[in-house]
Amino acid sequence: MTEQFDANAMRLLYRAGGEKLISKMGALFSVNAPVRINEAEQALDSGDMAAAARPAHSLKSSAGQLGASRLQQLCDHLESACLEGNLARARDLVKAAREELPAAINWIVNGNKA
Amino acid sequence: MKKIAVVEDNPDNRLLVFALLEDQYEICEYEDGISALAGLRVNRPDLVLLDISLPHMDGSEVLTRIRADDELKSLPVIALTAHAGSADRERFLAQGFDDYVTKPITDETILINAIQRLI
Numbered sequence: 001m002t003e004q005f006d007a008n009a010m011r012l013l014y015r016a017g018g019e020k021l022i023s024k025m026g027a028l029f030s031v032n033a034p035v036r037i038n039e040a041e042q043a044l045d046s047g048d049m050a051a052a053a054r055p056a057h058s059l060k061s062s063a064g065q066l067g068a069s070r071l072q073q074l075c076d077h078l079e080s081a082c083l084e085g086n087l088a089r090a091r092d093l094v095k096a097a098r099e100e101l102p103a104a105i106n107w108i109v110n111g112n113k114a
Numbered sequence: 115m116k117k118i119a120v121v122e123d124n125p126d127n128r129l130l131v132f133a134l135l136e137d138q139y140e141i142c143e144y145e146d147g148i149s150a151l152a153g154l155r156v157n158r159p160d161l162v163l164l165d166i167s168l169p170h171m172d173g174s175e176v177l178t179r180i181r182a183d184d185e186l187k188s189l190p191v192i193a194l195t196a197h198a199g200s201a202d203r204e205r206f207l208a209q210g211f212d213d214y215v216t217k218p219i220t221d222e223t224i225l226i227n228a229i230q231r232l233i
Contacts, residue, residue: 012222017133025126032125057167061196062126064218072218 002073005107009067026108029062033071033101036062040078041094044087052090053082059097068104071097115140116233119159121150121176122194123168127217131163131194134222135229147176154186160233164211166195174209181210190232194225 013022036055043052060075078093117140122128132141142157144150147168154162162180166173173193180186190213193206198216206214213228 008220009218012220013130016130016222021129021133025129028126028129054167054169057196058124061217062124064196065127065130 002069004068004070004103006067006069009065009069013066022108025066026105029066029108030105033059033062033105037094037098037101040082040090041098044082044090044094047087049082049085049087049090052094053079056082056094056097063104066104066108068100068107071100071104074100116161117142117157117159118229119144119150119154119157119162120194121145121147121162121168121173122165124165127165130219131225134219134225138226139229147171147173147179150176151179151183154180154189155183158185159189161229162189162191163194163215163229164191166193166197166206174206177210192228192232 010022013025036059039055040052056075056079060072060079063075064072074093074097078090078097081090081093118135119142120128120131121144122131123145128143132143135141142153142159144153148171164173164176168176173195177191180189180191191211192213192215193211194215194217195202196217203214212232215225215228219225
């Protein structure tokens with residue numbers, strides 16, 4: 001299983017912009033990540049798999065950049081399931097991503113001191 | 115100072131790219147391809163960092179329009195994308211991108227070197 005978090009990702013952010021950058025990115029992530037999951041879930045509810053893939057792709061990118069590796073992997077698999085039209089798997093993955101989200105936000109906001 | 119246009123819908127990714135490049139380059143940011151195409155004509159950069167998965171018009175379509183525009187077609191354009199499959203690099207280069215950098219950015223020198231090879 002993928003490590004839950006990646007300290008190397010955080011080190012890059014510290015080099016780039018220190019605590020200030022991490023704080024700004026964490027604040028954006030805390031607001032936007034739940035929105036992306038809601039968007040994916042709503043798209044799945046309406047049967048629009050392509051529309052569900054987009055927020056999954058976006059959240060995969062954000063989570064990976066912030067070192068939330070497990071959420072990144074779940075979103076990667078969710079994007080793939082959407083593109084393959086596998087609705088049952090996509091529903092499972094969006095649920096898993098939602099469950100992983102609090103830990104990811106906590107890592108980014110509180111637990112990331114590199 | 116040379117100017118780079120960053121076309122990226124994710125605000126957190128824009129923040130990071132800005133932080134990585136602001137000391138060396140002037141940065142112009144666009145949230146989507148349509149606003150970028152309009153902005154590139156009036157505020158021409160030296161290079162474009164172009165996300166692929168953009169709302170309304172994806173990065174590949176934006177590139178097609180840049181290459182079809184006499185004023186913009188010579189601009190160096192780097193794909194900046196989370197599409198990181200084994201065939202993606204060749205696919206994007208075949209589309210006409212000058213280079214390809216994957217997200218998440220794990221090593222800032224990869225991005226900076228790609229830029230410095232082009233401008």
